[in-house]
Amino acid sequence: xxxxxxxxxxxxxxxxxxxxxxxxxxxxxxxxxxxxxxxxxxxxxxxxxxxxxxxxxxxxxxxxxxxxxxxxxxxxxxxxxxxxxxxxxxxxxxxxxxxxxx
Numbered sequence: 001x002x003x004x005x006x007x008x009x010x011x012x013x014x015x016x017x018x019x020x021x022x023x024x025x026x027x028x029x030x031x032x033x034x035x036x037x038x039x040x041x042x043x044x045x046x047x048x049x050x051x052x053x054x055x056x057x058x059x060x061x062x063x064x065x066x067x068x069x070x071x072x073x074x075x076x077x078x079x080x081x082x083x084x085x086x087x088x089x090x091x092x093x094x095x096x097x098x099x100x101x102x
Contacts, residue, residue, distance in 0.1 A: 003037045010039060017056040018049050027053075028088065035085070044084055071097035 009016065018034070020027045030051050034040055040048070052065035062070040076093035095102040 003039060006034070006037060008040050015052070015056065017049055017053040019053065019057075031088075044083065046081060 018027045018030050018061060027049065031045055035042070035045055043077040054061075063072075063073060066074075072095045075091050076095075077087045078090060078092050079087045081088050
């Protein structure tokens with residue numbers, strides 16, 4: 001039923017944002033569950049997770065983009081997640097607004 005509801009929402013062009021239902025938890029489990037449905041291409045899931053969701057949560061900020069003038073907040077991975085999805089669980093570096101995070 002969930003997959004069918006997601007398909008209907010997706011096909012209707014409804015804006016989808018990803019997030020965890022648990023405080024202090026990553027939305028990684030949600031992304032993996034969506035990926036398991038087969039309804040979304042990996043490129044779509046990565047865009048939803050890294051660009052569309054941040055922009056939906058913080059519409060006034062210039063985030064989710066590598067364009068000039070955008071906030072320098074991003075993750076560095078060891079490989080291309082489109083070739084190896086598991087690299088999303090092994091973040092090498094985190095930057096928030098240009099500052100290195102532990």
